[in-house]
Amino acid sequence: MFALVEDNAFVKIINSSKGITIGDNQYPKTIFSLWSNAEREAIGIYEVVMDSTNQKDQAYYINTDVSYAYSSGTVTGSYGTATAKPLNDILWADDDDDRPSDVSVGDVKFKGLKSLEIEKIKQQAGGLLSSTDWHVVKATEVSDYNVPSDIATYRTNVRAKSNEMETQINACFDVDALKTLFTWVYDEDTNTSSRPLASFPEVI
Numbered sequence: 001m002f003a004l005v006e007d008n009a010f011v012k013i014i015n016s017s018k019g020i021t022i023g024d025n026q027y028p029k030t031i032f033s034l035w036s037n038a039e040r041e042a043i044g045i046y047e048v049v050m051d052s053t054n055q056k057d058q059a060y061y062i063n064t065d066v067s068y069a070y071s072s073g074t075v076t077g078s079y080g081t082a083t084a085k086p087l088n089d090i091l092w093a094d095d096d097d098d099r100p101s102d103v104s105v106g107d108v109k110f111k112g113l114k115s116l117e118i119e120k121i122k123q124q125a126g127g128l129l130s131s132t133d134w135h136v137v138k139a140t141e142v143s144d145y146n147v148p149s150d151i152a153t154y155r156t157n158v159r160a161k162s163n164e165m166e167t168q169i170n171a172c173f174d175v176d177a178l179k180t181l182f183t184w185v186y187d188e189d190t191n192t193s194s195r196p197l198a199s200f201p202e203v204i
Contacts, residue, residue, distance in 0.1 A: 125162035
């Protein structure tokens with residue numbers, strides 16, 4: 001990424017896929033690939049250095065637009081302070097002027113991160129159970145058929161783990177705590193990865 005600098009101030013980001021006109025001079029796009037940094041800087045074109053210090057995981061945070069500044073011979077692109085996405089559901093309030101007529105006060109306006117993650121957990125649990133659903137259906141339709149004990153235990157364990165994960169998610173007090181639940185950490189001693197959030201049993 002390149003930027004144009006004039007009078008020691010950032011002017012704009014430059015599209016390096018095409019040529020550029022600076023003052024009365026026209027330059028081909030090859031200056032971005034064939035010229036050295038010193039040659040480009042001599043005409044006011046600087047390669048942008050990104051500072052991602054404030055950039056956070058966009059699954060959990062809303063990052064600001066990048067702002068650019070020139071200082072001491074360097075153009076830096078940086079993010080402002082990221083804003084955490086809502087952890088809990090945002091509900092329609094009585095004073096919401098944009099509340100639709102068919103929506104009641106207290107209904108969910110926007111789902112928070114907890115609800116979104118719990119939805120995913122429920123979907124995963126449903127997917128794991130679906131492959132053995134036929135056992136349950138058969139047991140209700142065939143009088144002399146019973147769900148095998150290992151299948152019944154597996155289905156019970158899937159539901160238990162799903163409930164455990166929901167409890168862990170609901171207990172999170174901020175976005176970072178929720179993110180930590182889902183963060184896998186590699187242990188070199190055991191050569192395994194683990195996360196604080198419970199895991200579903202192995203598929204049988």
